[in-house]
Amino acid sequence: MKTGYYSRLAVDGIRKNRRLYLPYLLTCVLMVAMFYILSYLSRASFMAHIGGGSGLAWVMHLGSFVIAVFSVFFLFYTNSFLIRRRKKEFGLFNILGMDKRSISRILFRESLIVALVALAFGLGVGIALSKMAELALVNLVEGDITFDFTIPKQSVLLSLVIYGALFLLIFLNAVRQVRFSKPIELMRSENFGEKPPKANWLFGLAGFALLGAAYYIAVSIENPIAALSWFFIAVLMVIAATYLIFIAGSVLLCRILQKNKGYYYNKKHFVSVSSMVYRMKRNGAGLASICILLTMVLVMISSTTCLYYGKEDSLKTRYPRDISVTVNFTQLTPENDGKIAALRETVDRLAGTYNADMLRHVDYREAEISGSLEEGGYLEVDVRLVDAVDFGKLVTVHFVPLEDYTRMYGKTLALGEGEAAAFGLKKVEIPESITIAGKSIRIVETLDALDVDGLNTAEMLTHIFLIVPDLDRALEGLLDLVDYNGNRMLQFGWHYAFDTDIEPAAQIRLVQEVYAAVRAEKDKDPSAIRSYYSASREADRQDFYSMYGGLFFLGLMLSIVFLVAAVLMIYYKQISEGYEDQSRFDIMQKVGMTKPDIRKSINSQMLTVFFLPIVFAVLHLAFAFPMIRKLLLLFNLNNVPLLIFTTAISILVFSAFYAVVYRITSNAYFSIVSDAKAE
């Protein structure tokens, strides 16, 4: 009987606080469902049958882990709002003679109900949507659809164990909070006097300065490699700046506005400005977190979308031709030139057996050397001599004989002794001349395009190709250069690539045969050939699609979770403030403020609180744009219009979703505030 009583109180507690409980429950359901879906996908059977499947499974696995960790923080955070509201009620129970053990019993039943509902509905929704999610993912990675429906035991168990434990922890935390507070504190926990925040000039200004600096870094970085290393520094700076600005900067701004009597003592600004100070003091940190969360999501979704829709671009950049083969020689001697001719003949013959037309040949020999490209085109090949290795300066210089260029393009270049035509990858700035080990080559012409090995394009480091009239003359003096292991620094190779008109499956077989042929050649003379590799675009296409499709899918899933989280945080903030604002609303009305006035003032404050994070997030994103662009270059993606498009779409979708939630929240807020009038 007594048990029934506690249960009834627990159910009552949830029902009466449904404005707070419902969003919490929905979030719990969402988290459990998302976790289950990702966990399910990491075990989905179709993965075994597609290229890059193991990587894809790993991405999904990682995703489920991220969701789990995020759930811990987020559910604890939202639950703290619930507890704060409930404390008053528990305080009353306590004063009426209910001991804390009994309160804990009510809490336990409440938590049990929440946990059961969340787990049951979460798993239910998760299982119901899992096949749909799988089909979506299969579609994204362009794999083969399977129609079997499974419910992997491990995924179900894992979800139950992880979230069961999490709900238990949340319950214990709530009990702890109730246990260790006096009844009178419980009653009062919602409204205790608050000091007005003081403007902190140092932190406020530091925030703006830091943000400016971070933005400057973001827009001024030219080199993709440098972008990579600076990106994290800029991110950290932006995070710090966001917190400083939201916490200290906003208060500072309000204080400055208050100093301006003409502005401050105006009906339109008086109430808004002074209550904003309090709002920002209480919400600054929360809003900054929301802003960073939103920025993260925006960056994630716009870049993964861009990657996904640009996957064909990336693939073509990485594999400029259908079939390619590269053979590295110890040296380019006339004898090895003979080997090259023989290999070329073998490859052509193999292609002939497939009746393949060989199109758009790429065929060149090269010698390459790496070093740090210093001021004035000086290439320091001994990196030990460079004070601090700057990855942005590392460059590989390729020497390609003019003879091969002429063969490929059917035209020649007017190059004299000691002169070269240059082509740079990754938008490197080509110096007027390049000096290696005291030997200078003058660059008389810059080429806009050159078909080179896709592997060079895919690499993070910069490559410069020099077309030289006489390879042997150009390399004079460089042959003897050795690194500290005594290995020759110059490397020699032959690259041969072409498009075909045959079926993908045939292409894959052809490239396997080519590979076998090169291996046979190496086995004949192991000392001449150092290494070799062959590649087929079609063979790796599925890997590419799996990876990019998987990232895109995960980006979408995580975006949904993070976005819901951010929005819910704001919802809870506004609701809990609504309860606090009731009395203020009353006083203002008594003193002669009209209802529309109050509504307007509250509205403007809510708008600010609501949209400040997304405005800053979009601003962050705008400044991060050049950096993201450069980072995508590292993924072989250079499609600015696509990136602009995906970014704009992401922002639009976000804002629309945000606006809807704003409507819901502001309605809930006003109904709370006007409740006070009815009482």
Next chain:
Amino acid sequence: MSLLEVKGLKKVYKTRLGGASVEALRNVSFSVEEGEYVAIMGESGSGKTTLLNILAALDKPTAGTVLLDGKDFAHIKESAVAQFRRDNLGFVFQDFNLLDTFSIEDNIYLPLVLAGKSYAEMKKRLAPIAEQLGIGDILKKYPYEVSGGQKQRAAVARALITSPRIVLADEPTGALDSKSTDELLRLFGEINRRGQTILMVTHSMKAASHALRVLFIRDGEVFHQIYRGESTNEQLYQKISDTLTLLAQGGDRR
């Protein structure tokens, strides 16, 4: 013509569910002359607060009229009520009702800011009031930093700064200690002597004994009234005490 005329005021509350209705005011009539200091006394549930809410235009009567300067409250449009209240009435509440987000000074300015007055004028108006109420040195402080008596004096300043026709005070001493109570009542007397009309609702005999006239309300009707005449505070206190005793014994109107 009286400054404030209340005629046949009636207020019936209906419970939200079911048809039960409660009559808070049955038939209240009285008038307040310019420069008067009237205390309205009554026990809890006698209808004091309902009356004050109607006088403050926060609530509408079921029947009867309230005339201020001959103008009927009921005929003021909903949108103009707030402005009417701001222009004609000053409020002092039991729990001060100061906004904790404002400094004392800004709290006092609030009605003027709402009325669209310039900062220079607000400052000019505040100076004499602050001096009279002795709050000049706490203007920059925040409500949580000052004592209850100081808060109430700040609230009085807020009520006075609009130069209202009537100051309505709802249990102004209810939350104060005896020293602050004496101080506040002395200030009310002083303000009244300077010509300010005051209407105070209270159940404190001490507070009522400072007024020039005391109205007693019982069961939603004006039961009795006492004029100070030539009495001192102490004598008036005694008269009030006698009346309350009579009321408590359930006596009929004299």
